[in-house]
Amino acid sequence: MTSLSTSVQAASVGHPAYSQTFPCEPSTAEICRRLVRDVLGIWRLGNLADRAALIVTELIANAARHTPCKEIRLILGRPSATRVRVGIVDREPSRLPALSQAADDDESGRGLLLIDAVADHWGYDLHGSDRRPWGKEVWAELRIKDEE
Template sequence: MTSPSTPVESASVGHPAYSQTYSCEPSTAEIGRNLVRDVLRVWRLDVLADRAELIVTELIANAVRHAPCDEIRLIVGRPSPTRVRIGLVDQEPSRHPVVRRASGDDESGRGLLLIDAVSDRWGYDLHGSGRRPRAKEVWAELRVQDDE
């Protein structure tokens, strides 16, 4: 588990990434926010932290609510020098994320709308082979500005 007393180190070659497996429960959101903030600090991309924390919070909330599983895996990576990708892997590949329009009275249902609003792009990938994927990763990307 990452905390302020446990520094995150980035890879010096290739596409750096950090991942951690957590319990699939609401309290994981705070731990996930701390992880993403620590990783962005190491990469000197603190300016992305607020949006990244919102993305992590919503991804974890969706997994807890819609993917009955024991564990989830949070991944924070740099697929390219101009992108940060935040992904959450769960073991429920048959439940794909769907954006829905919540009414004013609804207490939930806006998570993917928020992710869509604060990220540059988002989507999901199925993990595994053939017709029987073993997991699903829902991800969102933030663009790194040249001056960041």
């Protein structure tokens, strides 16, 4: 069982981040949900945990289903003081995410629609050069709201 057991320290430069590589298989989602909840708790952003856990579950399901990759990388970061980004990196740059409409009787095909509904913003970034990308990160951002 993998879990984050040491506290995350804020860096003196840049923004806090956490990343780890896992097998690209559906069962990885459970471990990553726990890690996302742990990290957000350490960052005192537990109010984002449910949405972030749903996002990471769907991103991992998409990578496991639509890529032949053996490994994926979970990235959880704070690109700014007002945003948290959850991302999954895989080595399949030719399989880009796209929203689609699933039929009522379809058993799959709603993952990105769920992400689109719960995230404040989502997208993907190619990694590597423009001519030879080696992979992509599919990510979703959640806005950090002030405590009320």
